[in-house]
Amino acid sequence: MNVSSRGRFTFSGGVHPPENKSLTCESQIQPGPEVKQVAVMLSQHIGAVCRPLIRKGDAVQAGQKIGDSDAFVSAPVHSPINGKVKEIALRSHAVLGRSLAIVIETDDEGPAKRPSFQVPADFDVSKYSAEQICEVVRKGGLVGMGGAGFPTRVKIEQDPRIPKDALIINGCECEPYITCDYRIMLEWTSQIIAGIKLAGKASGCSKVFIGIEDNKPQAIEIMSAALRDSGDADGIIAVPVKTKYPQGGERQLIKAILKKNVPPGGIPPMIGVVVLNVATTAAIAEAVVSNLPLTHRVVSVTGEAIAKPGNYYVPIGTSVEDLLEFCGLAPQKSAKVILGGPMMGIAIADLKTPITKTTNAVTVLMKEQIGSAKFARRQTPCIRCGRCLQACPENLNPTKIAHAVKNNLLDVAERYNIGTCIECGCCSYVCPANIEVTGYIKTGKIFLARQKQKMPR
């Protein structure tokens, strides 16, 4: 496995959307806007919603825990700034609609925080025990920062029933436009490697792979060089994987690197694999070494309608509005603001929506860009051309599921395994009839969850 093995590691299905990463890929990670107010969501992860630990009017310190839950699958939230709790109120959430958030007004006027963490020279992974790492990871409120937000502690904690043996670090960043993970790999290389070692220690994995798409040769080169320099190249291997969307989906990445399938509806630990995003590993290093909780993250603010696109280090809870204002949004040019990238991201209707731990990008699309799909061409009937079947990385029958949902036949949708859809959007992307296949499937999943009363109405 070396850099020359281009394109050998891949999965079946997938699409090749235009990458558009050149807007921000040269932009160094820089501090974001000086925020006056943040709204920290009490639910930023998969699992139980936190309950607030403070009251309106309380003074909070940066890094103070302000919300927690007793549930196993959950992660606490922390205040990113010093200030006073203005209110605990509903804010827009990309997935949950309206959700409770703790609104904090800052009182210090200092400049925005810079990414300051450095791995100390005497860093040694053997100083920490696995339990200790897991405990700090839980206390630091770490969740998967690639998108889903699964609590990291639950992922990496050792389970005697299913021993974990492979740790995959996800540096694919297959989604168009987004470059935050790429910049983290270039700039925070030693921090990532420290985090990988800690995660490997905590999970007990013997094999560690860093999957990076082969359209980022510089990242592969820098990671490999850093691993050689630190003498870890034997245990940790940087694997160039084929550039294809959704290569960064954890099921696809496991398939590409280990040639294994995660059982449908299952999670990677069931086959002894842990997948962590590079941003998450960087946060693990910060949490374990400096005992700092997850309060800031790197967000790509990108799109042709942005005057200063780039990668910004912002406090979690910053509103999208503040961020876009800071980056110079041209409102007359923009038509859609998306949390995440254009393929899997969620368009938001409220610019006051705060950044959460899982927000890796704010993408602003212009009307012309979404024009051909939404405004100019109308949706035509499905002619069963089967392109969605070929593009589906999970080997599903998207059109069948979508039309079952459309006709309210949820049992049929379940028979065609609606639950195993990873919502990557490839089917909508290839559909020549402009049918929002993924949209129907997502709707169907919500209907099913409501039927089974897993989700509030």
Place this chain on the structure above:
Amino acid sequence: MIDVIIGLAPAMAAAGYYFRMHALILIAACVISCVAAEWLCNLIRKKPNSLDDFSAVVTGIILALSLPPSLPVWAAIIGSFFSITIGKMVFGGLGSNIFNPAMVGRTFLTVSFGVLMTSWTVPASIDPAMPAVAQENILDTRTQATPLAWSKLAIKNELGADIYSEKQFKATFTGEVGGCLGETSVIALLIGGLYLLIRRTINFHIPLAVLSATFVFAGIAYLIDSFAYVQPFFHLTSGGLLLCAFFIATDPVTAPLTRKGMWVFGIGVGVITMLIRIVGEYPEGVMFSVLLMNALTPLIDRFFKRIPAGGSPSI
């Protein structure tokens, strides 16, 4: 849909070359009446106009290419209206029809006007007057009926099926034989089919399945009794098989979605075609075999479901 029209262009040109004005008039009549029928249906159903998907044009062209050159225009118009109204619009328009509309229309014409639908003329390149092919001509290699009807007659009259010669093979290749408008020229159909494959409008599974099933079936029959059955190549190049394999069976609306299903569908089309050709009374069976397999498509789709990556979840 535009790609399909482009893919059909060589076959249309060949039809125009071999059957002159007859061909062009029939194609025009079918296309215009198909479009008119769809427009009328939408008007009656108070649905938005759906002509811009060009599916009616494709249906019209395929129907015209599967008609005998001497068919009166009024019959072609009736067939076109039947294709669109009963074959497509009653099911709810494009994407909802069970059967291939053009084949529905052709079947209707075959059972309604049996004589007209089986009267063949020689190509104008042989005789500009395009006389109807009479049965006495069966031994003349220049003026022949459709190769399939002819081979059937030869077998019936116990002349032996060994009528396949290099000259005839060449004739079926260029299209200088009697037959339906668009099905005579193998070269034109291959060019069109190749174009569709390159453009990825169709994928190779169904054509390959149809052609290989036909070839294997005909080959077995030929090996068993080479006097009673003609060579397998003859079956591939004659009749509507190529038109069917590339343009009719590949109609995505009426074909299965999954790869396995496509193979089953294509093999079914090939086998039923050969059964009708060899055992049945009709000289050609493509039309019925496509319709029969169309009827089975929902079942095939249900039977050959895709298995999600990592195996079926246990629900």
